[in-house]
Amino acid sequence: AVVSTQSTGERVMGADSGDGKLPTVGKQITDINTKVDKMLGKHQKTQVLLKRLNELAEYTDPSFIMRYDPANFIKRDYVLDSTTRLQKGAVEAKKIQELSKFVDSGNLKNLNELEKKMGPLTSKCLDLNDKEQDMGKEIDDLLFKWNGILDTLTEQFVAFDTILRAIEEKEEEKSKK
Numbered sequence: 001a002v003v004s005t006q007s008t009g010e011r012v013m014g015a016d017s018g019d020g021k022l023p024t025v026g027k028q029i030t031d032i033n034t035k036v037d038k039m040l041g042k043h044q045k046t047q048v049l050l051k052r053l054n055e056l057a058e059y060t061d062p063s064f065i066m067r068y069d070p071a072n073f074i075k076r077d078y079v080l081d082s083t084t085r086l087q088k089g090a091v092e093a094k095k096i097q098e099l100s101k102f103v104d105s106g107n108l109k110n111l112n113e114l115e116k117k118m119g120p121l122t123s124k125c126l127d128l129n130d131k132e133q134d135m136g137k138e139i140d141d142l143l144f145k146w147n148g149i150l151d152t153l154t155e156q157f158v159a160f161d162t163i164l165r166a167i168e169e170k171e172e173e174k175s176k177k
Helices: 008-013 024-042 044-051 053-059 062-067 070-081 083-100 105-109 111-176
Strands: none
Touching: 044 053, 070 083
16 A cells, blocks of 8 residues: 555645645635635524525425425415416306396296297297388388478479469569560
């Protein structure tokens, strides 16, 4: 076995050149180590957190959450994701509850009889609708004819007025002479 005469620091940092200066990499590591030690020494909260670092890292691990009944987390996420859908459903249920007051269960007992009466009533409504459309066409025709008669009478009265004025003007001319 070979026994090394170098110290641990020399093996990590590099051999001392004899001039009292450490190699640059070794010096940088030493500076960083000194700064970290000074920072940790001044802040108690940081020291406590560093001591608990492994424990805190465990809490952020997803497997930690799954160890404690993952079904509850999944249920919570489902409920939170479907909140708007549940709220809409509640509003619609409230509307149904309000409208249920108007539905009388006694009316629903005679449903078969009412269905039998609906067929003839529907056909009567359709017949009345057809008659209404026919009557509307007839009224439109009558109004068109009435407007034609009024136009003819207006033209006739204008013609009569023109003739009467012409006669009156001739009479006035005769009376002036």
